[in-house]
Amino acid sequence: MDFKNIAVVVSGLDEEYQYNIIKGINQFALEHEINVSYFAAFGGVVESRRFDLGEYSIYNLTNFSAFDGALLMANTFSDPEIRGHIVDRVRESGIPVVIFESDDYPEFYEISIDNYSVMKELVEHIIRHHSAKVINYISGPLANPEARQRYDAFCAAMEENGIEIDEDRIFYGFFRSYDGKRAIEEFVESGMALPDAFICANDSMALTAASALEKLGYRVPEDVIVTGFDNTFSARNSCPSLTTVSRPLFNAGYTACEILYNVLCGKEQPKSTKLEASVVLAESCGCNTVTAEDLKEYRKRTYRRIEDTNSNINLLNRLTAGLSDTKTSEETFDVIESIVRELDCDKFCLCLTSDWQDNYDIDRNVSIDIDYSEFMTAPLIWEKGERRKISYFPSSQMFPEKLTTGGNINYFLPLHFGERCLGYYIISNGEYLIYSLLCYTLTMNISNSIENVRKLHHLNKAMEELNRLYVIDPLCNIYNRNGFINKADDMFRRCVDEHRRVMLSFIDMDGLKFINDNYGHNEGDFAIQRLATIIQDCCSRNSICARFGGDEFIIFSVNVKRDEDVNLERRFNEDLENMNRIINKPYKLSASLGSVIQNLKEGDTLYSMIKLADDKMYDIKKQKKKARKSEKV
Template sequence: MKKIALISDGWRRMITYAWVDGIIRRIRELDEDIALYQYNCYGNWSKDALHNTGEYNIYNLPDLSAFDGIILDGSNIVDVWQKEKIVERLQNCGVPVLSLDWYISGFYYVGADNRRPIRELMTHLYEVHGCRRFVFAGGPEDAFGNFERVAAYCECLKKYGMTLDDNPILCGDYDYETGVNYMREYVHSGSKLPDVFVCANDNIAAGICAEAEQWGYRVPDDFLVTGFDNLDKAAYFRPQITTVFQDREEIGKLCVDVLLRIWEGKPVEERNYIPVTCIYGESCGCPNNGMVNYREYLREKIVATVKKDEDDSLLVELEAQMARCNGFREIFEYIVDYFQKLRCDGVYFVVDRKLFAADEDTDFPVEGYDEKNLVVADGFENHKRMAFASVGELNRHLEETGSQNAYLFTPIHFREQSVGYLVMKNGRFLYDNPYYYDIHSTIVKTLETQFKQKQLENAANKLQMLYNRDPLTGICNRIAYTDIIRPAFAKYQEKGIACALVFVDADDFKSVNDTYGHEFGDQVLIRIAQVLEEECPQQGYVCRYGGDEFIGFFPYATSEKAQQYTDRVQSRLTKENIMISIGVELTFAGGEETIDEYLSLADQNMYRQKQMRKESRKNID
């Protein structure tokens, strides 16, 4: 099986699924053994540069040299450094690279011939409609498509003996608002309107037409407008906008054809164009072209709106479910259930295992991924829950079953720190609902919120442990007796479980300090604490009650278990010449006595043992 990598950046909140659809359609038409791996981010949407760094890190995930061909959709990568970085990697990967709608020396260009249709439009405007004053209403100055369209515009001005001073070029974005701003600036400046605005795309053209109406102008009565791309807003706008038709699915199909010729060793042109057609309509003074079916269009819009509403409702429901979760496992279960309701064939979550620990000092990689710590958190395929012991096992599964399928990889990150990534199989819903960023950001924000909450909980627990720990011995202190042992006693009493309270005192500790010094005395106390804790049964606690006094506590106690505990402790310490006295008291399950009353009885039992030892030593003397 051959593998193709598609490197892409979303346009604002949207993902361009047309490339993917065209590529997969062509692979299946030809019945080729090929899989598509798309690595997509939204690195141009946020105003937070560190967030965008985390988005772009998905480009570091693939080993590009492991692919048979690579397609770069780089027209939306606005970060110059990121653009140069990925281009350099592609130039050095040793794999044939195709660039979509963006010419890069050394790569094969696949897309529209942006110059030819602009020349055709300009000729039509000049010769048919008598236009003599032009404005090019452009998109981003450094965007390749805009650059090519500007170049063709300049060629035509030169051909007709016109200058840029009289026929200016405007630079902005590719959106509707850019057209609105162009028109508004012309009105406010008092400049004479041109005969025609030649727009870099239909969004800009629609914005100019709509804003013109706000100021009492009408297109084409007062001036003409042309667009590019043949979006819905061109064919169905009022006035119907003259535009240029280019089929993006055909660009995807052409990519497959070009790669197949390369793999077969056949000659391939450096620039490979899809057919484009100028479509003349009302905005340039031509009649409605009649190439529209308004009822069918409305039907499709209604169906699409219903599907979008359904998808949005599912996302709102997911957000509410995740907000009630107490852990990551539960969150991932809800997310996987959510994706099973969408029109896709599978999804997998790969995350850094440090996510689950949520230690307060956790840092995730900024460049690349910590492959040693990556795990498959959850996933499904074809409505069947799937589990993988390792990421390597998941990767082998994708390769074994990937033929004629498309896999979308998107980043999971907390600002610039990369936590993992999501893999989606055949996300067909993206064609009708391209706003994948909304899903992507909802999931990532929920995971980040959960992570920070767990970090705070862990930090609070750590502080509580420090607060409850004796700094000398490391075991619980007297505060812990109140905060931990008392509540534990109450819980076991309520359940009718008998417990043991053990009171321990070091014998003649003052003389030990006086004879050997306080540092030696400290070591004695540390050793007593160690032995008491090491021998303490499960679910039990040991704390330093004060000075040379210690308390032991454990549930499910019997007289035999308590005696065994005290015997083991005294035996070990006696061998080290450390003498202690121990008193034990068993709680009465269901009784009304308080823990302090039981502790007082244990203390009395310890004192009796100490007195008996003193009497014994006197008799020996």
């Protein structure tokens, strides 16, 4: 069967508005076996542009051309740049699109709820029925189309009723709950007289504004009226209950998905669909025209919320504690899997950029076009109790494993640290991300743990490099004196315990000063490197060698034959001759070699053996000098 696949782009999942729209979309999708993939971020949460860039990276992952159609909840984005970027990308794909609350794109199908008329009706009620003359307005971001419609409706109602709009009494927020508290704080600091009413662009801001006013000693609605917009659970059950606006959000989501599905099936659909909202008059304006929820039902729902929240907090505490003790990526993935098992989902995929451990530098000049790597890796795929992984898959595929059935609801959330993109995770057929108020905290915990593993990986690499620099000679790329002593001392002790036969050879380069003085230090370094190569080639697998000083080298060998010193000297001299023939320099590579073989016993030391080999090497060096003098005579 040919299943339809649609993408939904949304900002935020833990707000009641998004929740109800998503529930409507999912209901229609399940009824028609449509695969829905949500691409979601939580921009603006920590007021950091760099952090937002990391969040918004998920929208660059969305390969719209891989879907049959898309739903754009553009009204959930307060940043017009991000909204425009997403619209441009989906437009380029050429797939059918239904957009929420925006008539700016005539090529798209639009579904909207009449914000303007119902907000105007609410403001007029406050003015005409409650005789309000001085009104403060707490607005959402005007770049958001819904916020703009509500603001315009407020202004129109004020003007039509002959009330002057005082710009100082308008606070521009971002629809976030603490914007209501900030609005009251700014009002108090202004020293202005208390207004007759605070009209708020949504319930979240209205509830915190009312709470802040009551903390200051003002009573709602006796001293001042407060209204909201959305008719959320908290608004309905607050004390006083909030005068607000009820919108058919579930129906909007269901209808949007239905319109897109019909378009994909070749059925003609209206370009614009508008749903009606209604004013809900309640206690916060002095009108109690609605029946409060049944007390038993309210208590049941409230207890369920508290129980779910406590359960989620416990889960996050265990996740945080478990991740704090991990030192490797595998340990981290094990802890994440243990928590995923409790999320009540069918499938969880942890997808990381193929270079997530490799890239250490931070580019501070990241644009919103930040891209995922061409290939991704999925080190953790959990599905119905079974775990597996996929080494590589193209990021354009998005899913590490292609969908083979219909009716799957998938949520994609970004994993990042600051603006650095680490990857994303996918939860399939589970509602944790939309019902839990702590899903964002879960995402941050996973992101931070992966970043910590990444940093630990680079710290270990740096420590390995420091250790290498401590024990390796940079010119010859063999052990230096420190490295030799560390390595050979352990070998020597074991050989003493086991009474093994060992050989220690000391090598001193002949004529290095002559080469440096006559041909330069670069040639001297070249000669030292070639000698080091010869010494390495002469070593067996039971030997280690090192540059012991400027022109001094050393070899330590275990389990040697009685005549190994003779064999080594023969190989060494042959390799010297071959090297001189290959490099064809105006000087000759030459070195003096002294070797000592001993059957080790208690009391023998590495240093005493080095001294014996060094003395023997110098005896040979003296004999060479005497021989050269005799030749000259």
